[in-house]
Amino acid sequence: MSSAVDANVKLSRLLLLAHKFNNFYLNGFQKGDIRPFLVEGQQVGLIKSDVIKQLNKYPEVFCIRDCEYTKQGIVELNPAFRDYSERTEKLDKVLRELRSKGIFSALQGWREEYYEVKAEHNSLLKMDRSATPLFGVRKYGVDINGYVKHPTQGLCIWLQQRSNTKETWPGKWDNMVGGGLSVGYGIKETAIKEAAEEASIPSDLVKNLVSAGCVSFFFESEQGLFPNTEYVFDLELPLDFVPHNADGEVQAFELLPAKECIERVFTPDFKTTSCPVVIDFLIRHGIITPENEFWFTQIIELLHVPLQSLYTYKQRLDECKKQLQLQSQPSTDQQQSIDKLVTNNKIIENGHNKPATEAN
Amino acid sequence: MSSAVDANVKLSRLLLLAHKFNNFYLNGFQKGDIRPFLVEGQQVGLIKSDVIKQLNKYPEVFCIRDCEYTKQGIVELNPAFRDYSERTEKLDKVLRELRSKGIFSALQGWREEYYEVKAEHNSLLKMDRSATPLFGVRKYGVDINGYVKHPTQGLCIWLQQRSNTKETWPGKWDNMVGGGLSVGYGIKETAIKEAAEEASIPSDLVKNLVSAGCVSFFFESEQGLFPNTEYVFDLELPLDFVPHNADGEVQAFELLPAKECIERVFTPDFKTTSCPVVIDFLIRHGIITPENEFWFTQIIELLHVPLQSLYTYKQRLDECKKQLQLQSQPSTDQQQSIDKLVTNNKIIENGHNKPATEAN
Numbered sequence A, B: 001m002s003s004a005v006d007a008n009v010k011l012s013r014l015l016l017l018a019h020k021f022n023n024f025y026l027n028g029f030q031k032g033d034i035r036p037f038l039v040e041g042q043q044v045g046l047i048k049s050d051v052i053k054q055l056n057k058y059p060e061v062f063c064i065r066d067c068e069y070t071k072q073g074i075v076e077l078n079p080a081f082r083d084y085s086e087r088t089e090k091l092d093k094v095l096r097e098l099r100s101k102g103i104f105s106a107l108q109g110w111r112e113e114y115y116e117v118k119a120e121h122n123s124l125l126k127m128d129r130s131a132t133p134l135f136g137v138r139k140y141g142v143d144i145n146g147y148v149k150h151p152t153q154g155l156c157i158w159l160q161q162r163s164n165t166k167e168t169w170p171g172k173w174d175n176m177v178g179g180g181l182s183v184g185y186g187i188k189e190t191a192i193k194e195a196a197e198e199a200s201i202p203s204d205l206v207k208n209l210v211s212a213g214c215v216s217f218f219f220e221s222e223q224g225l226f227p228n229t230e231y232v233f234d235l236e237l238p239l240d241f242v243p244h245n246a247d248g249e250v251q252a253f254e255l256l257p258a259k260e261c262i263e264r265v266f267t268p269d270f271k272t273t274s275c276p277v278v279i280d281f282l283i284r285h286g287i288i289t290p291e292n293e294f295w296f297t298q299i300i301e302l303l304h305v306p307l308q309s310l311y312t313y314k315q316r317l318d319e320c321k322k323q324l325q326l327q328s329q330p331s332t333d334q335q336q337s338i339d340k341l342v343t344n345n346k347i348i349e350n351g352h353n354k355p356a357t358e359a360n
Helices: A002-008 A013-020 A023-031 A049-055 A084-101 A105-109 A129-135 A187-199 A258-266 A272-284 A296-302 A313-328 A332-344 B002-008 B013-020 B023-031 B049-055 B084-101 B105-109 B129-135 B187-199 B258-266 B272-284 B296-302 B313-328 B332-344
Strands: A034-039 A042-048 A062-066 A073-077 A114-119 A122-128 A139-150 A154-162 A173-175 A177-180 A210-221 A224-236 A250-257 B034-039 B042-048 B062-066 B073-077 B114-119 B122-128 B139-150 B154-162 B173-175 B177-180 B210-221 B224-236 B250-257
Touching (some): A013 A272, A023 A210, A042 A049, A042 A224, A084 A105, A084 A122, A129 A224, A139 A173, A139 A272, A154 A258, A177 A187, A187 A224, A210 A272, A296 B210, B023 B034, B023 B224, B042 B114, B042 B122, B042 B129, B042 B313, B073 B084, B084 B122, B114 B129, B139 B173, B187 B250, B210 B272, B224 B272, B250 B258, B272 B296
Parallel strands (some): A034 A073
Antiparallel strands (some): A034 A042, A062 A073, A139 A154, A139 A177, A154 A173, B062 B073, B139 B154, B154 B250
């Protein structure tokens, strides 16, 4: 029987790891206890029910309701907030209160460092970096694979060990250089800045940086949701170069032959959310191949999960409205009346409503 | 208004091209006129309604019905067929008849060359290569990016122009070397074989072949569905090497600087289903970057669409059965009775039924 054969095909360690850093993509969605988070009608996040329960206590900031068109449950930042700074300020106040109550472990890592929340490159507000996992906001970072072509050991990779004092993943092994995108810095610019701060890579070496794509995955931990995209860069280094840390965020660097690097990635000492970058590097450089990895195509798909198509509430809403319009074909005036009617009758779950001037 | 900003963000030529070779992934699914194609309980394809209409005339070969558990419409190859050769023979007979009737243009390109239809590396039957688009069977191929590091022109890429006599995409520009996986050949082995046949690459050069991952996309044309995965290899070639064809399938080779290569890919003279391999190469080698391509992350996701999770009818069925079992918690004997009962009462759309011995 074919099913017996399937059961005998053992999942490889690499596939299991790809499942681990995509635990939310593969399991969380099915459970269905998440809602889109909307700011100015655009979906910027996904929020789980445990977080919604707390946000429900702030009806002046969050509107938690079912969409009148898509019938889907949504969480909306009060659309009456006028601009970027008002949205930022109102959200920040709630987050600081939640932090002081000690409800979410994510907020115990408060950074006093803001993350820009955007919809298609358009900044809508900023929130403390520690809070993004609660709202399932997509995070973007850069990573540099520092490597050496060793005459006897072949392809070798530089890894860093994170400082024990770091807020996240202290003491874990990680890519040679990595960091989140910050306000005002470009992608390559961030990579160059981090290369100098984390590994003291001089400018005559960093000029060899090669952009090599990105990885995307959707991880969940006790801290919340991590729908992450990492822009990856490769940097070939001379045999005699040794990185050393300049900002106190790294406690060690180690050069490992590719095969040993794979083994390191499988240990619990490696930062889970940095594994995709290493695996992608080893695939692009012919170390992990379809001949030595049975689940090659599955793993590559799990290094590029479609995050950009999971935040499409606005498109679904537009589609619903279009369908409704096609069915009834009313004049523009009639459609506006329908819009108004539906808006006024919408199901309000936490007593919050749009002001009348915004509803039309 | 943010929506006005969105509308102003013009889709780039690259993103439009990624939409083009994923036209079925992005649009076809929503229309919902497709059904899983099952062989031995495993999903091996997706069939559109125009094809189902024809298969419906062969109730002794295809069972077209709604699944009793998932409630989804399915097309099943008669489960009474005993083995690989009987399944192959019965399907082949239908395909030859459909071909003689001239109903499907895909079958006008009949190859007398078989393609292995597998479920998780397990061969279930073989069908003529020309027929796979009608059944939405996933196809796997290999592609070699032949490139040169030119002292003045930088990264240059060898392209081939397909012979005007080829059955598919005659006269179109294509990757230097490419071909479908054939029965009995491994992935790298196929790449080496094709490199010799298509471009006369000698063994001392082909030994530098580097496995670099795969691309996956879901294209639809008048011929049918193309859920394709291409294993990609990079091959750096010496400046003075010029490929020449040995099997009559190529009419020209041309070496193009990377920038000109991008322009060629945008022309209608380039084989649509080969574009993903070129784009992936240009991304991995730092030519297309997040700085020069606004839709960088979207494009990379569209080079790796989750084909491996679109053919999961069996997993959904198992999940449904598990849910049903959890709800009722009957003993094993009772469950077998339920299975039998449900099977006997299933909705038959074309009068075909499983023989009683197979149903239990």
